[in-house]
Amino acid sequence: MTIITRRKLITTAALGAGGILSGCDRLSRSPDFQNILASAETANFTVHRALGDRMQMASEYSHADLSPTFRANGTRDPGTPDYAASAAQAFANWQLRFTGLFTKPQIFGLSALQSMPQRTQITRHDCVEGWSAIGQWTGVPLKILLDLAQLKDSANFLVFHCADRLGGRPYYESIDLLDAFHPQTIMAHRLNDEPLPIENGAPLRLRVERQLGYKHAKYVNEIEAVASLDSIGEGKGGYWQDVANYEWYAGI
């Protein structure tokens, strides 16, 4: 029987802790292990969709619950000449194009979108970083626009192309059709009864209330219907999914 001295025990424990750490880093950098960890995303997605009504509404709040300031994150100004020119005329020339798998591809101007039936909702915006802000959003339910453009049967996802670039890449996001037709999924052009500020995505941003902030694409100018996300960007369905290991399903 070996006698383990206290010092030996402590040294072993310290070495063990160091080993665990460097081991975790090595595992984090292994694509195979990343795939194992990422399998939890499938579980989260499946269970979230299985619980309750798939059209379950996100919580809505009253004016008294609004955040005093609504924090902006990511791109705060796309900063391109085109965008600046459009901003100078209050985005009067802004166009939202519907492309890809639609039977009646459409182009909507901002004023056309503003004259359609609107939905106003006070919801909580949850950032992947951990903070939350409550704001009042007004916009056109995406369902109304999809009914006009008419999805083809082969369409499975909507890709939101944005006017901003992060780190030299165009920002984009994607959602499935269940979220696309959800009553709270709107193309918002107003925040807290004011035209949407530039830092929050003027003139149009997606609100997809049951998911984290990075899904809520800002500066949207094109909605593309696709059968698969494989050929968009690097194929993972969004900017943050492509550049880091953020999950496509951001319900948690």
Place this chain on the structure above:
Amino acid sequence: MVQNMTAIHSTKERRHRLSTRIWHWVNALCLLILLMSGLTIFNAHPRLYWGEYGANDDYAWMAVGSNETYGYLRFGETRIETTGVLGNWEDSSGKTQTWAFPDWATIPSYYSLADGRRWHFFFAWIFALGLTFFMIRSLWNRHIQSDLHIPRQEWRPSVIWRSFRSHLQWSKIRGSAGQDYNLIQRLSYVGVIFILLPLMIFTGLAMSPAMDANWPILTDMFGGRQSARSIHFIASFALVLFFLVHLLMVILSGPIRQLSGMIFGGTRTGDVE
């Protein structure tokens, strides 16, 4: 005679059941990874709030702050300088980093919110399923009723106080490995298994926007998403505190016997009280 002895010995009850031992180690691994990957996630926004919302312009009851020269921990209006540990520390290459928790406390050791989240949610599943199975199994095999049950007559401040005081007498702890659980031990284990660990799961779920839509009561019962995040953080440090006391008690009461008991099962010494 010899045959008799072995017969008695083999029927002697193990101190720790197989289900308890497996769960103990799976749970220990999960909690370590969940804590360290949780600190990575915390580093993305090292501020805690009460209520439904909370971001940089809102008042944080607790925050880790940093600038180029020093790091600090702020509770309410009280600032504690934490340079070297929190908010301003040197990584293994000697470079100054200003993330809240240092590299030795996080998984991965470099800052990656996305990777931290992957570790966290994968092991959260194992942890939650493991806890559920352990609870069901322990009710089924009467581990909880026979080893952790606290009879009504012991729910008295004087009894709890007496048990607590005897815990402070190290002479009583030394060599106590293998004995039945005393009152303070049973209170701690019941508190951790039935209150703290489920609280971690429920406050974790309450932060998910999709779960909030599915079961809004989850977020509401903690007073909002940011409150749930604060409670998640506080409960995790309560678990760290439990772990430290747990470790101290193992070391004081006979670490070799305790460890081999939790690995191989061990035998009962019988009730000494």
